[in-house]
Amino acid sequence: MPDNPPLTLENIREVPKVLLHDHLDGGLRPDTVVELADAIGYRNLPTTDVPELSRWFREAADSGSLESYLETFAHTCGVMQTEEALVRVAAECAEDLAADGVVYAEVRYAPELFVERGLTLDAVVEAVQAGFDEGTRRVAERGRNIRIGTLLCAMRQHARATEIADVAVRYRDAGVAGFDIAGPEAGFPPTRNLDAFEYLRTNNAHFTIHAGEAFGLPSIWEAIQHCGAERLGHGVSIVDDIKSDADGTVHLGRLAAYVRDRRIPLEMCPSSNVQTGAVRSIAEHPIGLLARLRFRVTVNTDNRLMSGCTVSSEFAALAREFGYGWDDVRWFTLNAMKSAFLDFDRRLDLINNVIKPGYAHLTN
């Protein structure tokens, strides 16, 4: 790349990036969905035409509500019920992220969603790990490097959080980096799972919580102060605790100040938020204000299939709307690397030996 090239999608793909919030069951290749449905005998796909299916996922997810957005996952989870399917999906995920220039990713999934045909939770975790190992190996053969950790999600609407937390701790040395709570937010406050969070904290395990996406400040407050979340999935509604005067002076409420002062990472997913109706447009996304105020903001995909996005395309969209340059992309990337559920020495190694050199020739 020449010095100071424009922030086009192609150029952004070339620089090292870090992804903290990406759902395995929201990132399948559309052709893989069709092939797995055929292999497994899953008959409920809305169409088996690949381009049409690809469009269907994006349009159905473009629903304006988190609840209807989440309905699209019935089809991806429906085809992920065997070890072979899980291995394939995870391996392809590693390849797709590496092809987008991601050097470190935490990919999350809910093991309890893949047990319809008799797999145990442990078998699910082992199959996904085998897939990531295979994908990482294939990527290395092509001369690239990616490191992937997994986050195990418990679904808010089910009552299996303690079981999943136990699996996350047992597999912490075998690829599982942490834990998360996902699913519909309204009516399912994170405090329903206090015993799971206490178990994780007692075991010095890491966890993030989806909060402040479809529900307001109380869910963020509970996630941090009652549950002890280290990071926030989305966290967009933290802006409800920030007031701006007509002259541009900004006032942070106590919770917003706490989140900023403690450097609590926000895993922001702009396109997903537009689809679920959490924000009206990328241009109006609070990420602009929060980044300006130097919150610990990170840029993520959430669900690449449902949003038709990649980390690079999210950065390209943000650069278009907010005028970001390379320094900003580097800042978001360093924020993400600092916030990873990965040992400090490995984070430092990636920062000093991969990320900083990857941006060294680019200034703004």
Ligand SMILES: O=c1[nH]cnc2c1ncn2[C@H]1C[C@H](O)[C@@H](CO)O1
């Ligand atoms: O943005 C989201 N909010 C809450 N839950 C979500 C989001 N994206 C995906 N999920 C759910 C659907 C998946 O089946 C589950 C585990 O990956 O997490």
Ligand SMILES: [Zn+2]
């Ligand atoms: Zn999510």
